[in-house]
Amino acid sequence: MPVLNEADHIEAAVASLIAQDYAGDFDVMLALGPSTDGTDAVVRRMQLADPRIRTAPNELGTTPEGLNIAIRATVNPIVVRVDAHSQLPTDYTRIAVETLLRTGAANVGGVMAAEGKTPFETAVALAYGSRVGLGGTPHHVGGEEGPADTVYLGVFRRDRLEAAGLFDENIRRGQDWELNRRLREQGDTVWFNPALRVTYRPRSSYSRLARQFLSTGMWRGELARRYTSANGLRYFVPPAMVLAVAVGLLLGLFGVVRLALGHGSRWPLIGFAMPAVYVAFVVLATLLVAARHGVRTATWFLLVLPCIHYCWGIGFFFGVAKLTRNIQAYTGR
Template sequence: MKILHTLYQCKMGGGSLRVALDLAETACSQGYSSAVITRDSPLMARAGGECFFSGDKWQDGWKLWQRLRQQSYDLIHVHDRYCALLLRLIPATIPSVQTNHIIYHTHRRLTPFADVVVACSREMDRHHEEFFGLPASRRVYIPNGVKPQFPSATRVQALRQEYTFSQKYLCLTVARLSEQKGHTYLLQAIASLPESIRQKWQFALAGSGELESDLRAEARQLGIEQDLLWLGHRTDVSEWLSLANAFVMPSLYEGLPLALLEAMAAGLPCLVTAVDGHLDVIQPRANGLFCQPADVESLAEGLKVLLTNGFLRQRLGQRAQEDVRQHWSFEKPGSSTKVSINAFIVPLGCLPMPSLSPDSQQATPPRPRFSVVVPAYNAEPYLQDCMQSVLAQTDPDFELIIVDDGSTDGTADLVRSLSWDTRVKLVQRQNGGLAAARNSGIQIAQGEWVAFLDADDRWSPEKLATHRLVLETRPEIAVTYDRAVFIDQAGQRSGLRLAKTDRPLTAEHLLLKNYLGNGSTPIVRRSVLQAAGMFNENLKRMVDHELWVRLSWRGYSFQRVPGILTEYRLHPQSLSANSERMLQGLQVFLEEISAYAPDLVQRLRPLILACNHRWMARSAFAAGDYSRARHHGLHSLKADPSVIWRDPRAPITFLAILLQSITPSFLFTRLQSWGLNLAHRWFSVQADREQQTLPLSPSHPSSGL
């Protein structure tokens, strides 16, 4: 069997030419006679390639017609729209295949001349059906495949030493310098990156094209010349992929780019635009990241996330490499798809991913390990800060569910501004309170572990990674939690931190004090919430506290993880003004717990009241409301004097109230300042000790950055 591949428009070579050459080599290895004719290209030494076309379309058309008359071919396979036009010159007795690597409007007029039309992406196949009117018998979806060949680790190390970026990370893009590839948006995004990122990263552009001089001029105007490497057209792309630490493809539209598949095969984490072709390959949060096409802000935000997170890059790169080897490689045994064309059986590429095969309606992304639920009511002032702390996690395996609980401000619009990140989900509902909002998030959560974060709080970047170490290795633990530090309304940390405890938390301990601190510290197994119930919607206050008591009462285990990983925002006006409502909420809280633990509540009620008054006294004191602090301190001692030795922080609270009452104000102010500084130093030492136990984010092994 004799096959002819024709390609006209790739003078320098490119993805479509490499596809044609790969198909020709595969056909030759299986005993077919296969040739490729195109224009002059550095790649044409492969597979018996012939530089056939000169660039004069009329002369080239005549030459092709003569070639087809003089030589007998069993199949003609065309790979671009000009050669598709030349199909009209082919005798009707010769079967023909047309592969559309990118959709052009002219293809609609050209497809009638081919026996079978191949789409390399799912969206392109849909286009062939809906807009070109091609029946299933004349169209087929066959994605491109790659034959990854990369240099050894020794060669990679030697190459890094040859270049001036040997002490920097390298972000690579491989594409023709044309309007389609979106380089101008990439340059503007690089220019908007913080200096701290640009000092650590070099950006390499491999490719040549008609826009090269314009792009170089734009780079000079943006002041980023020193950040860029202009590599020109390369025949050693595999070496540069091995040198790189990240890959970006900002195209405005695509087919199924081989450069992306090869970058994934090299184990590179990839940031690509959410366009056809990319959507077939990239599964967000699993093997790559998406940004919006022609959107500088979205592209810059994606670069910040990718370039500042070594843990994220490692995870995405590993998964990308696994996916390419399994689904997109020519080397995979039996990967050739056989398509019947006029009684001929011709191998045309690799198998589609199972989730993207024609009998599948939609690809199903993998479930995230974490579901982060953020209830938000008129949270616009702090929500951006909150969401960014989640998106900056070193462990990217999460979904972020924002539950807008009937907000009347710009809360929903803030969430929509992050629509480029498919991990972010917005749920809008009528106002129903904290418990109902959290439960709405739990009901749609897909993760194995559910984390809660209030809209005005923040997390440290290592939060999820640290909890994951315990949740994965200790399946008997139902709830993990960490320590929190107070921040003010401006986001500045104070010297106050929530106390830590490593004691086993029984229902009695949790009734006396919420050792988990606040609703933003714990992470719960979703299976536990399904078995024991979600948040109690009868409660308006102490919502999370009741759930922890209930879980402990039912025998579930709690475990504190090391580190101060949560930042709890303190609103001074709420600490004193709401104390009466807090006491009313406490009564409802105890009534709800009495429904399943009446004896425990009855026995501990006086001490519970004492502990809560002590906590309110401390909060009022921290807010500078000394009168209310004395009020709650006296009520604490009156309810149960044993609070002095049964609540570890009670002596400090009562001593501070006493000193304020008997000491002249100027002297007390100095004592208070001295005490806070001392406490801040002590807490900082403790925090540093705990921080040393946190997991580190891996960096590239060949760099000291």
């Protein structure tokens, strides 16, 4: 588990690992980044209670470096990749290992079951788990068991993971997809099992959510530029939407200015149709997905959905334009 500034989540996440009902030997390796919120003190307290919790320093604090540091610091033949925002059900490791043995896959994973505690977090969780939010991929909404392009987190055979070269430390987000791409290229199978459902705690504030999806969109754009196999149609929907709404607004405003000056016809005003269609889409999605969860959650959903779409879509353009490193350095993400 890579860990950075997770004082609010780390204790529950690690407790879920210690509580696994897996019968074999296991240990917990945390790659600790330079946290500033008291995370390390929480970890030290947990270590006193259970010696299976070990740590290694991750000076850069990034996810792929932390994952590789933790993997290299362990020796067991199966590697369970976990996240500080996730909580594993007690049978997760047992089912995953059984699936590895049954299928012969190099990596198995399941569903990221987002759950929120506050109305804002609940709104984010609903967006994660619906087709209107993140596109409806199986590792977000579920599906049939079988081979997949990628899965959430992942439980790996160490020998196949090492043969693929571990995680690419030059890719800050999307590193799971990119590693699974290499596993498939070397002839291995990535297997999706919906029985593996991992509770995920969403970001707790609007600004954190915006930064998360700006970064996610940038790295998806970077991957789309690098690899043809990353160019699935669903990845282009958010940037296409951002572009269409922006062009529509500009065209409509151009029409308003021309009319105010007494020039031209009204046809440019049709550009306002695009933002109007998107607003209608968000309102309809809110009624269908979030309304039954209460007024506060539904109100947040009205704001969360555009945040995810726009930050992801704008970030995608930065990634395609090779600006990922510059923006990453500026935001520190």
